Amino acid sequence: xxxxxxxxxxxxxxxxxxxxxxxxxxxxxxxxxxxxxxxxxxxxxxxxxxxxxxxxxxxxxxxxxxxxxxxxxxxxxxxxxxxxxxxxxxxxxxxxxxxxxxxxxxxxxxxxxxxxxxxxxxxxxxxxxxxxxxxxxxxxxxxxxxxxxxxxxxxxxxxxxxxxxxxxxxxxxxxxxxxxxxxxxxxxxxxxxxxxxxxxxxxxxxxxxxxxxxxxxxxxxxxxxxxxxxxxxxxxxxxxxxxxxxxxxxxxxxxxxxxxxxxxxxxxxxxxxxxxxxxxxxxxxxxxxxxxxxxxxxxxxxxxxxxxxxxxxxxxxxxxxxxxxxxxxxxxxxxxxxxxxxxxxxxxxxxxxxxxxxxxxxxxxxxxxxxxxxxxxxxxxxxxxxxxxxxxxxxxxxxxxxxxxxxxxxxxxxxxxxxxxxxxxxxxxxxxxxxxxxxxxxxxxxxxxxxxxxxxxxxxxxxxxxxxxxxxxxxxxxxxxxxxxxxxxxxxxxxxxxxxxxxxxxxxxxxxxxxxxxxxxxxxxxxxxxxxxxxxxxxxxxxxxxxxxxxxxxxxxxxxxxxxxxxxxxxxxxxxxxxxxxxxxxxxxxxxxxxxxxxxxxxxxxxxxxxxxxxxxxxxxxxxxxxxxxxxxxxxxxxxxxxxxxxxxxxxxxxxxxx
Amino acid sequence: xxxxxxxxxxxxxxxxxxxxxxxxxxxxxxxxxxxxxxxxxxxxxxxxxxxxxxxxxxxxxxxxxxxxxxxxxxxxxxxxxxxxxxxxxxxxxxxxxxxxxxxxxx
Numbered sequence: 001x002x003x004x005x006x007x008x009x010x011x012x013x014x015x016x017x018x019x020x021x022x023x024x025x026x027x028x029x030x031x032x033x034x035x036x037x038x039x040x041x042x043x044x045x046x047x048x049x050x051x052x053x054x055x056x057x058x059x060x061x062x063x064x065x066x067x068x069x070x071x072x073x074x075x076x077x078x079x080x081x082x083x084x085x086x087x088x089x090x091x092x093x094x095x096x097x098x099x100x101x102x103x104x105x106x107x108x109x110x111x112x113x114x115x116x117x118x119x120x121x122x123x124x125x126x127x128x129x130x131x132x133x134x135x136x137x138x139x140x141x142x143x144x145x146x147x148x149x150x151x152x153x154x155x156x157x158x159x160x161x162x163x164x165x166x167x168x169x170x171x172x173x174x175x176x177x178x179x180x181x182x183x184x185x186x187x188x189x190x191x192x193x194x195x196x197x198x199x200x201x202x203x204x205x206x207x208x209x210x211x212x213x214x215x216x217x218x219x220x221x222x223x224x225x226x227x228x229x230x231x232x233x234x235x236x237x238x239x240x241x242x243x244x245x246x247x248x249x250x251x252x253x254x255x256x257x258x259x260x261x262x263x264x265x266x267x268x269x270x271x272x273x274x275x276x277x278x279x280x281x282x283x284x285x286x287x288x289x290x291x292x293x294x295x296x297x298x299x300x301x302x303x304x305x306x307x308x309x310x311x312x313x314x315x316x317x318x319x320x321x322x323x324x325x326x327x328x329x330x331x332x333x334x335x336x337x338x339x340x341x342x343x344x345x346x347x348x349x350x351x352x353x354x355x356x357x358x359x360x361x362x363x364x365x366x367x368x369x370x371x372x373x374x375x376x377x378x379x380x381x382x383x384x385x386x387x388x389x390x391x392x393x394x395x396x397x398x399x400x401x402x403x404x405x406x407x408x409x410x411x412x413x414x415x416x417x418x419x420x421x422x423x424x425x426x427x428x429x430x431x432x433x434x435x436x437x438x439x440x441x442x443x444x445x446x447x448x449x450x451x452x453x454x455x456x457x458x459x460x461x462x463x464x465x466x467x468x469x470x471x472x473x474x475x476x477x478x479x480x481x482x483x484x485x486x487x488x489x490x491x492x493x494x495x496x497x498x499x500x501x502x503x504x505x506x507x508x509x510x511x512x513x514x515x516x517x518x519x520x521x522x523x524x525x526x527x528x529x530x531x532x533x534x535x536x537x538x539x540x541x542x543x544x545x546x547x548x549x550x551x552x553x554x555x556x557x558x559x560x561x562x563x564x565x566x567x568x569x570x571x572x573x574x575x576x577x578x579x580x581x582x583x584x585x586x587x588x589x590x591x592x593x594x595x596x597x598x599x600x601x602x603x604x605x606x607x608x609x610x611x612x613x614x615x616x617x618x619x620x621x622x623x624x625x626x627x628x629x630x631x632x633x634x635x636x637x638x639x640x641x642x643x644x645x646x647x648x649x650x651x652x653x654x655x656x657x658x659x
Numbered sequence: 660x661x662x663x664x665x666x667x668x669x670x671x672x673x674x675x676x677x678x679x680x681x682x683x684x685x686x687x688x689x690x691x692x693x694x695x696x697x698x699x700x701x702x703x704x705x706x707x708x709x710x711x712x713x714x715x716x717x718x719x720x721x722x723x724x725x726x727x728x729x730x731x732x733x734x735x736x737x738x739x740x741x742x743x744x745x746x747x748x749x750x751x752x753x754x755x756x757x758x759x760x761x762x763x764x765x
Contacts (some may be wrong), residue, residue, distance in 0.1 A: 629760050
């Protein structure tokens, strides 16, 4: 394929940008004012934008080439039967992901130019952001599991760097640590899954880590083994995509700048787990029980996060828990085998969640970096544009048609019902209700009512157009992308059809029907769709209604400690407390003890020991220098005699036989 | 003819006596004398070989060594005289003992 080499350009552009900006940041680190901001901004935004253009060009070519474009750059390493090339693959699935990453990524880069314009470390921020984009693209475009893992780790590292952007504040630095460490735990599971897969397929004669090859030989894997591998890989997804029990880092990650939260913790990094499962669809199809486990964990996470979100006062924390909750939906869908539905929700979520985060950023920016909603109120008059776009986002996430969230959420819930998991469906439905509730609670508390911090309110104003333009684009996207995933009753999901060559078709109709049987089945299907969709809309509507009744403009909000069951929600179901007591504190204690009693003596041994050794050695040597000339003369004589002896007893001397 | 070995034995004896004196005596003058003795021993050795091998180089070397020995003795004694002149009486008799020169001690 003539265009194949273009695939490698997609991750290359942001990498070049990151390197360049990194160098600039390093060289200008002593200078308070930093390098020229317009230049930095241009370099930074150029990378993702160019990647987006290349990706778009190739994406439209995929209509004719469903197998995708592959480009092998070079061989990373090759050991025995393990051959790992640096290979990029833009196919139907990775194409969708690449579009999301580059498009939303570009918008967020542009937004950040405005948001971060007053920050010290402007260049450093964009260097990291570009680096993240590179890593995410490697993750998404990698053709084999090690490449994906390279990107996987890369986004984890960049996440650490970006969350800890304000590293001079201890709490924020610790939040970065938490994110990275929890992520790492997941990565361990991922690696175990990878090793098991490689070893197992190898034992069947297929030594490969390539996705296409794995997909082709997935039938060789026994269901039990497939479940084990699938669940191990899912552990990695748990860490990366913040599912129970590895979800605790996402809320703390809000310590980073808001664009970071939008890009990494809403649109891209956290969706890597969903992408991974979709990529390994063939594997998960062999083990539907593993899928069930994944769906259960997904829905459990969804509802738990939703309950936490209804009690939060910090606007970013509400959105963070909302993200965790929506990710749970995505996993529920892919667990049910509806990979296209999961990816569809990923796609729409990227739009409206990024929109919501960037909108929240605009509010935070206007309110001088105040994030607590107890200081908000009545901002609609001051920030009408932001209020409008955030309203669009809230309506979308609440699942009100015809916005994007309705179609994707519906697809997710439908997949649960069709899989026969009515419990999970019920949980998902209730979570929809909660989602609508807490999102509109957030919106009402922020934009309606009386201002609760008058002096902050007085100086609030809309941000610059460089911040508003991405918001407008995302809002527009939220309005239209829903139509890519219509239910069967309205024509069928275009996205599902698009993704079918990559993840397989998840048909809702039983196989092998025709004639009247087919007609009856189709009618039944459409009826179910309409029914479930209506119920979902009602749930969403009830949520909005309840939010209005409890937090509308006519009510004076009270912000304090929640009571009873809500206290459990506000304390985040005590996960952090348990982890802290069982893992963190003992670890710190034992590490401290170990350090004091094992490491420090060792270091002292070397650091103090070597000089002491030197000292003894030199003291001994010093004894030779007596300063007494006679001793020196004596030593000279001894030396002379020794030489004489050596010469006289040497073979050469006896050969000479002079005398 | 007198065998060359005899010359060499005498030469070795001279050298050894000189060496023994050099390391064991305290008085500076005696040490100078021992050095002269060692040099003369070596001279004898040179001459013995020159006679044995018929090579004039040995004689040339001997002349060189004699001249150097004389020069070195002159300088050494001149230094001792200067030390004497610049020191008091007690210091003078100290100056004659080699143990006095401890400047190289650490």
